[in-house]
Amino acid sequence: MYDYLIVGSGLYGATCAYELKKRGKKVLVIEKREHIGGNIYTEKMHGIQVHRYGAHIFHTNSKELWDYINQFADFNRYTNSPTANYRGKIYNLPFNMNTFYQLWGTSTPQQAMAKITEQRAEIGDRKPKNLEEQAISLVGRDIYEILIKGYTEKQWGRPASELPAFIIKRLPVRFTYDNNYFNDRFQGIPIGGYTQIVEKMLDGIEVRLNTDYFAERSDHNALAKKVIYSGAIDRYFDYRYGKLEYRSLRFENEVVDTPNIQGNAVVNYTDKEVPYTRIIEHKHFDPVESSRSVITREYPVEWQDGMEPYYPVNNEQNNALYRRYRELSKAEEKVFFGGRLAEYRYYDMHQVIASALKDLQSML
Numbered sequence: 001m002y003d004y005l006i007v008g009s010g011l012y013g014a015t016c017a018y019e020l021k022k023r024g025k026k027v028l029v030i031e032k033r034e035h036i037g038g039n040i041y042t043e044k045m046h047g048i049q050v051h052r053y054g055a056h057i058f059h060t061n062s063k064e065l066w067d068y069i070n071q072f073a074d075f076n077r078y079t080n081s082p083t084a085n086y087r088g089k090i091y092n093l094p095f096n097m098n099t100f101y102q103l104w105g106t107s108t109p110q111q112a113m114a115k116i117t118e119q120r121a122e123i124g125d126r127k128p129k130n131l132e133e134q135a136i137s138l139v140g141r142d143i144y145e146i147l148i149k150g151y152t153e154k155q156w157g158r159p160a161s162e163l164p165a166f167i168i169k170r171l172p173v174r175f176t177y178d179n180n181y182f183n184d185r186f187q188g189i190p191i192g193g194y195t196q197i198v199e200k201m202l203d204g205i206e207v208r209l210n211t212d213y214f215a216e217r218s219d220h221n222a223l224a225k226k227v228i229y230s231g232a233i234d235r236y237f238d239y240r241y242g243k244l245e246y247r248s249l250r251f252e253n254e255v256v257d258t259p260n261i262q263g264n265a266v267v268n269y270t271d272k273e274v275p276y277t278r279i280i281e282h283k284h285f286d287p288v289e290s291s292r293s294v295i296t297r298e299y300p301v302e303w304q305d306g307m308e309p310y311y312p313v314n315n316e317q318n319n320a321l322y323r324r325y326r327e328l329s330k331a332e333e334k335v336f337f338g339g340r341l342a343e344y345r346y347y348d349m350h351q352v353i354a355s356a357l358k359d360l361q362s363m364l
């Protein structure tokens with residue numbers, strides 16, 4: 001008999017497992033994939049750490065969470081500075097003085113501000129009706145047309161004029177020559193990949209891979225006094241009220257016979273004509289000497305059954321559906337629900353760790 005059965009070996013499940021073991025609890029982790037780590041899983045290809053489920057950059061403002069993750073790996077000083085490729089021309093991101101220079105030749109903050117103010121006037125004080133108008137009202141038409149429109153339309157699979165305005169709440173604009181994407185105090189990539197972090201968290205804990213909780217649900221439940229469930233909440237309740245919607249991604253890997261093909265880890269393709277949204281060149285996250293490089297093209301796709309559910313679509317309808325499942329979950333006495341799938345929300349890595357540490361108080 002185990003004290004806890006943990007369903008899912010992603011960062012949520014692994015943090016719970018690590019903390020519970022530290023408190024002397026007997027824990028079993030089951031994982032339906034053939035590997036641990038959930039979406040932060042990295043694997044070595046040609047000596048390069050490849051992020052199998054999309055590029056992951058750890059960043060946080062919390063010293064406590066930064067120290068916490070650094071127990072499990074050494075982090076490098078990687079700074080996320082993506083670039084955008086629009087019809088062959090390169091622009092810096094996030095929108096900053098470099099970008100404004102590339103767009104308009106402006107060299108002072110005053111010149112750039114004047115340009116943006118002039119272009120925002122197109123919408124004026126009118127309430128934006130859709131994402132297109134919202135973006136123009138925030139940053140003006142040039143930035144919208146060149147750096148936002150195509151990318152967003154590919155991401156959501158529909159015209160920006162048909163997307164709700166709330167998707168873009170704000171668009172950070174920086175009037176300094178600073179290409180650092182995040183404002184957080186701490187960021188980096190674990191040297192040697194993310195998988196080692198989860199391996200260390202699960203050290204000394206029994207883990208059963210290729211094991212789906214639902215394959216033998218009652219047998220699994222009988223194994224432990226309490227269950228921590230980090231899978232999809234609608235699946236747990238057999239989709240009783242219907243299915244929650246997600247956006248998915250298709251990743252296309254390529255090994256190229258050159259040591260450095262794009263000079264940056266992340267290049268966004270912001271025109272509509274290129275079918276993918278970005279190309280990741282993994283070796284720039286965690287640099288290694290090698291004559292080859294591994295790149296991944298990311299294609300957003302509409303989620304269907306059997307696909308990986310990557311991004312929750314948190315519109316009113318799905319959120320209302322989630323709340324109904326959440327109500328049901330409260331009646332499950334020995335089961336705790338947590339993590340991005342069970343809570344139907346997008347969590348960054350530092351947030352999912354914080355959430356697990358907080359939830360732990362009620363699990364003990």
Ligand SMILES: Cc1cc2nc3c(=O)[nH]c(=O)nc-3n(C[C@H](O)[C@H](O)[C@H](O)COP(=O)(O)OP(=O)(O)OC[C@H]3O[C@@H](n4cnc5c(N)ncnc54)[C@H](O)[C@@H]3O)c2cc1C
Nearest residue numbers: 008010011012032038039054056057213231339340348349
């Ligand atoms: C494309 C992409 C890019 C991202 N980039 C970043 C980034 O740059 N920085 C950042 O901080 N965060 C990033 N994230 C977020 C990060 O991936 C999450 O914070 C983290 O993975 C959440 O961990 P989790 O344990 O909640 O979920 P998951 O990692 O999904 O783990 C859940 C696990 O449960 C398993 N499971 C589910 N159902 C069952 C079942 N029935 N039986 C057994 N096992 C089951 C799954 O197989 C999975 O391994 C990104 C996410 C995506 C999708």
